[in-house]
Amino acid sequence: MAADGHYPEYWEADVVLRDGATAHLRPISPDDAPAMQHFHMQQSENSIYLRFFTYKSSLSNKELKRFTEVDHRDRVAFVVTRGTDILGIGRYDRLDDPTEAEVAFNVSDAHQGRGLGSILLEHLAAAARENGISRFSAEVLPENRKMITVFAEAGYEVQRRFDDGVVMLEFNIDPTEKSRAVMESREHRAEARSVAGLLSPSSVAVIGASREWGTVGYSFLEHIIDGGYTGDVYAVNPEAFELAGMISFASIGEVPGPVELAVIAVPYDQVASVVDQCGVAGVKGLLVATAGFADDGAEGLARQRALVHRARAYGMRVVGPASLGLVNTHPEVRLNASMAPALPAAGALGLFSQSAAIGVLLYAAAGRRGLGLSSFVSAGNRADISGNDAMQYWEDDPSTRAVGLYLESVGNPRKFSRIARRLAKTKPVIVAKSDVMGLQLPPGHAVRTTQAPSGALNAMLRQSGVIRVETTAQLVDIAQILVSQPLPAGPALAVFSNSLALGKVVADAAAAQSLDVRRLVTDIDLDTGQSIALPVLRAAVLDALSDDEVHSAVVALLPAPGLTVEAIADCLRDCAETANKPLVASFAGILDPAVQSDGLLASPRNPLAAADGDAAVPSQRGVPCYAGPGAAVAALGAVVTYARWRSRDSGGFHEPADIDSDAASAVLQQALLRVDGDGLTRLDGAESATLLGHYGISLLPAVRFATA
Template sequence: MCPAVLGVRRLAWCIVDETAVYPAHWEADVVLSDGATAHLRPIAPGDADRLVQFYARVSDRSKYYRFFAPYPTLTRRDIERFTNVDHTDRVALILLVGNDMIAVGRYERISRAEAEVSFLVEDEHQGRGVGSVLLEHLAQAARERGVRRFVADILPANHKMITVFADAGYTVDNSYEDGVVHVEFEIAPTGSSLEVMAAREHRAEARSIERLLTPRSVAVIGASRWREKIGQTLVRNLVLGGFTGPIYAVNREATAITGLPAYKSVRDVPGEVDLALVAVPADAVAEVVLDCAAKGVRGLVVVSSGFAETGEPVGRARQGELVRLARAHGMRIVGPNCLGIVNTDPAYSLNASLATTLPPAGRVGFFAQSGALGSAILGDGAARGLGVSTFVSAGNRADVSGNDLLQYWRDDPATEVVLLYLESLGNPRKFSRLSRAVAEAKPVVAVKSGRSTQGVPLGHTVRAIEAPSEALDAMFRQSGVILVDTIPEMFDVAQVLAHQPLPTGRTVAVMGNSGALCLLAADAAVSAGLDVYGDPVGFGAGASADDYRKALRSFVDEPAVSSVLVVYAPAVDAPGDDDVAAALSEVAAAAGKPVVTTFQGRRGVRGPGSVPSYPSPEEAARALGHATAYAEWRRRSHGKVPRLENRDPAAASRLVRGVLASSPGGPGADGVELGPDVLRELLATYGVDLLPMVPVATVEAALAALGELGGDVVLKATSPRLRHRPDLAAVWRNIDTDDEMRDAWATMTRTLTDPAEAGFVVQPMAPGGVPVAVRAWEDPLFGPVVSFGVSGVASELLGDRSYRIPPLTDRDAAEMVREVKAAALLMGYQGGIMADLGAVEDLVHRMSRLVDDVPEIRSIELDPVLAAESGLAVVNGSATVAAPAARQDWYTRRLP
């Protein structure tokens, strides 16, 4: 470590370790506050010329703020020092747009746990959130290197830098001395700093999508004169859709296309271009991206195929290069291999897609990953009359994803319902956080393909998932997302949510002109989780429109009724369905309660009041059931993440890292399994007591353990193969004397075979209770996952476990413990004990926080835990630790 290292006002020289390993995992694409992108990475010796050019563009005032003195140029020694760092005690991160450096942030360690931090941002790029992004990433790098505190000296006139520190969410201590503001703060993530980061991420990513969906001008690159070509389709859809801005056709050969002048390159377009639609062969896309960058284009929609969806290495490499080039030059990408984007706002009337049939303007935002299914999906929505605000088809989802659209739709006043057709989840942890924030304000309905197989299309580059499909479903429920099985069902639910108020309760009234259909509707309502009000009201096949009007009004006026399901079956000499639909719409428009109908064989919305209609009572009831369950989720408190006493994440991290560092030859692919004593010590850092366990391989060792523990012990086998064998006695309880131990040893070794294989331990007797199991692990895709179940072979066979994604609120933990089918065993079933559910929930919280805080924990299992009437006893446990994989939703903002 260099003594008296670089401060804000001083320069120093020290020998640089040229063998320092470049930390490639610090590289990141980031979104700035204006929605544009940039590339962040550690500085390297090869950046010398880039640093000189950057410094030449910085104003004298910014240089003075940085060095506290006039510093017009950098010396050769400065350049060498600034570009040669050890990535440990001296760290520098630079931000690039294209090939140009626009900012640099660095820290220099001044003690074991403290470092001095400084920034320099090119004047043209100040005010774009550059400083806050650099601070986040520098803090994360510093934490990895053991730094716990940042300090800085700032001139009072440097208001922008003072604001960066003040608004970061850390607890900042300021002092003023000798005309300088001295700043100090701990860089451990806090609730406040994480909230600040999430809010900045939300604003930036929402802005980046807004730039795509609200262009003032559009260029079609690869526009064609031939009607069957996609370039021609894009131009035609833009023109026929009534796009309000200029449309530019780009074609190397043509002079005019569909009445529009054509340009050889987007660089030749006379006006500004906000959005480029790219429909050229895949091998020509990279050149187009560079042309767009030179033109100042803000976003790209790449409908071209020939990328990762081919499954070929060339296609995957081509897609990676496309994303790298676009982000490096400040642009987001929809696609490649996508259908396009739509914005029905009359201010734009943008149909930048290959879809010729569009739904009308409306209140539904729709994201679909599939380009192939996109047209059919939009056609289905149009046939139902379901209005769309915006639509995005992401194709291979190389850049823009459903998470980005959630950021945008969260605050979009034109969107009241969000629909998601998902083929893969690139970052489920972030999806869980974002979808929950959206669902608290507006409903989110999702179809996830491949839930059973966990398969994804070839074009989607995602990590493998090890969590079961039940964990994925639980994540959707935890987030308030309405998860449905099919695309038609998604539209069924959307019809209710887009056109009717949310139910205020679960009670539904059933009425109609067919007694048989009313009974079917009532059965369907019960199956959908609803309570039927009284008996279904059937008033005969000859019922008039006025009969429907009066009956519906009576149910609407009934306080005990929360929603109404109306059945209509056409009959001879009966009024036309249009008259009935008009009567229902008239009453429903002022009802304040949801009304759904089944006009046999009809799907869509009926009448001027937009009452949803379904071909069958089952579909109507199912859609209403989903809307009711969502309304209940939204009304209730979702709880808060509790503060846990006796939790020491720093001690847990030190312990685990010490185990990994001392592992002979380093941890293998399967990690390092913790011994009983180390596991007990690890659990103690989170306030969890594991009963002592003494491994014993001989009867003599068992007798010694009995003496050590003072009697009243158990002898048990810990081998997973034996523990849940109902035909074998793997535990011998209430051992108090040497003779009892010898007897237990003789019997169990005779029954369970070799003692070494059985993994015998001696342990103090635990109080009685219901055995439960808590497991937590690091999933390659999800990150940390926690599960709960009643311990035993029956739960294992039936898969009776609940799952959640940390962090857990108190509501999450309470629901998790109670939703397993065997939960009744914890609540006095058939005269059993009433277990201390509060203690069980507390244990679930502690295990979820442990794996969330310490990513080196690959897996941990406490089984069994005996839940007594008061408190609990953790009887057995196991854990494996390994070098941590980089989490996708960590303490820095970055694009995947």
């Protein structure tokens, strides 16, 4: 709870607006009086009238003092700022009834429609609940439809009445299921749009572009151009007149057109200055490739925080520092703002990585397996853009069918699990994460470390429907199935092999994955030549997959004379597409390194086709192939487990009749009056029993013993 008169710094927050830009929200202070006067004088006569019910060209000194000097308990006010400018103001004043407060807003004419009113209401309600207020009221002129809409769409149960020419609004500010859904929806739209702006910019400037081969600036500029980027590209380097066949500009301010994404590849000590220049020039987002922030301990971390704060003050979001880059393979964008030498094939997999080194491994592994990407985000030190932001974007992205993330830390587990659970309901989420990172953060990651046991993270991921893996190899093993095959309807499996021993090995591995082997066919004869063997294989597989009691198939084969891996994979792909059931293959004993036996094989030139008949969900054609049957069965088992989670009844929330939440709240309110200087208090045994009793939980009597 905020101490009376003490500025509550913990109420400050960087917020993402409806259009994806950022701003800073903080409690108001007396120093804001000049900015507030400027804000007021920029407003239209109509906006001033709607706020004050009369027109006043300027605020008096007395009014400025009243509006900017608050106690942060009975009188609270927030401002949303960008740089030194105020974009919106929201406040509440406690009424005679200590549980009720009157609330009011004033949003800049130039920034209306960006969700500022909703953001201010959310933060005011949170502060009010903290200060023991449970109801808001507001007086609004009937013609102020925008403000009435803010209250109506917030998800609260708003009561209205018309009194003396004014609409009186009253509502309880305790979170409801609807208000939580509204807040999550607003957050989702804003964060998804901010990432979309980074991945689909209309123009890119490389600041620190160089003609020296092998430098970061040279590579980024070359890769953007060679990738066929469809937007405008600008090179910025004060020491070069021409770069990559185009005019180079001395600074971002000299670029003739608007810049939506700036790639910063300048020396470490120049980054802060370049960020300011980008903000003044109106750049929308930053990709900071420069490293070094994490190498200087606490001072480097402080500079990293200052970089993000400076960028957000201008409304810019930041990818990095130490980012490997951004990739978007959509044909209308073709952005390869990364260190990867070539734009990957278009596909249905979205990839996110925190570590640049692991990002390289993950990117390369996907390429070797023939996995096309929809987009790729390397967060580097993850100072701003995180896996949560990327998942918000991929949930809406029609080009993405499955999501893979490599995480070194989880900064906000509650938010991560909420977003991941919602995303996993429609698109599978695969997470690779090191077990040791719960207690030790990687350099540059300024997030909380968890005190929970290592098993807690696994439980959180499992309950969220996330497929947890240990390595990047396992991630792409599973991704091969998810981007190319329909989800299995159950665990029933058919196993095919041209070796009895190999077939039994696969069956045993399937049982270990809780798969139910319904058919085991080990007499497939492939020694009869391609013209005879392939039709036999096709007939056997189709016969099994046509059985409603069989949900998927594993085909594990030893080499056969006259049959190529590609020919067999082509046959199996047709079987899977005909039956519309998942099929994976293992080609054991392929010793020739020139033969690719791990990945999506038999993919035609156009890898994106709706093989499962749903044009809204892209599918990469091909059959998932593995060098060993163990990897094939393990990957399929993980997909079956995910499909089972996704299809289960998740139930609904039900509050038993014997729960008295108001009485429980009263117990907690009394306990809060005893909070000490560290913000802590304890419930004694009687209070704990009373509190639990209000939730229908009875305790057995407890007796303390003094001796063994």
